[in-house]
Amino acid sequence: MMLLAIEQGNTNTLFAIHDGETWIAQWRAATEASRTADEYAVWLSQLLHMHRLGFDDLKGCIVSSVVPQSIFNLRNLSRRYMNVEPLIVGENADLGIEIRIPKPSEAGADRLVNAIGAHLTYPGDLLLIDSGTATTFDVVAADGAFEGGLIAPGINLSLTALHEAAAKLPRIAIQKPDRVIGKDTVGAMQSGVFWGYIALIEGLVDRIRAEWGRPLTVIGTGGVASLFEGATTRIDRFDPDLTIRGLLEIWRRNSH
Known part of the structure; x- marks a missing residue:
């Protein structure tokens, strides 16, 4: 099953594709909090096409972001173009580790x-x-x-x-x-x-x-x-x- 992993920092956002065995593609974009799901989709669809892939091939999505205002748009990218509910680190993902700090x-x-x-x-x-x-x-x-x-x-x-x-x-x-x-x-x-x-x-x-x-x-x-x-x-x-x-x-x- 192909997974789209999105790791968003304050400066760059990494989009990576895993085919179940290995990472087959990685791309970076400048992080812009106002970039919409549709803008992401246009950019990403072209890169997927270069690897003979489309949104229909992606069956899962996980997002880690330190830019809270961007999560809405990344969630919509997954829902609207991949038809899957994304796993969001810090929201609906069980990390399975103990966090030993007061908050x-x-x-x-x-x-x-x-x-x-x-x-x-x-x-x-x-x-x-x-x-x-x-x-x-x-x-x-x-x-x-x-x-x-x-x-x-x-x-x-x-x-x-x-x-x-x-x-x-x-x-x-x-x-x-x-x-x-x-x-x-x-x-x-x-x-x-x-x-x-x-x-x-x-x-x-x-x-x-x-x-x-x-x-x-x-x-x-x-x-x-x-x-x-x-x-x-x-x-x-x-x-x-x-x-x-x-x-x-x-x-x-x-x-x-």
Whole structure:
């Protein structure tokens, strides 16, 4: 059975198709809260057609979104064009994990989906670092429970803030500088943002490990996580598929 999995962040929305055995297609669109179900359908139908697929081939839909105002339109996309009631993380989906924070409703859908995807793959206590619009650090216990974490501004957010708040600082691309001490404005900004983020990651990983008091395997995921590969020894694994793996597992837990 073919499943449409939709993972919506603040910046990008991922649409992925699973055929029951493997992921056969993945597409990204810029997240726009006002985009209607019909607009999604026009865009998605063209991409499906390129894979010789249509809406009639899709028999299930699961949605994880951190943009509440978009859920209405994504739900309508599933109902109107696929004729199926979507599974919504945080609404009608049983996640099957314990959320060990005082107000479980405050745990973002993306963070819980990552926790499930990571626990499926890696043994023991885990620390997940998801680098997107925000950078989240979340602890997942060895039994799969979500233990909480912290939220920091994402690296792109920091770059945008620098450019918009300082009249003379240009908008630059993120890249790993060859040296820490910059010799011009762009080099200084790139070094400050990149190595500043490495220092943020290393410092927080060390503090979380000290507070947790037991070994933690650190997993990096998210849109810009690959930038940090090779730049720090604090991240043990880089895994871009945590979220869609978690969505598939949630679907399976709710489809029997």
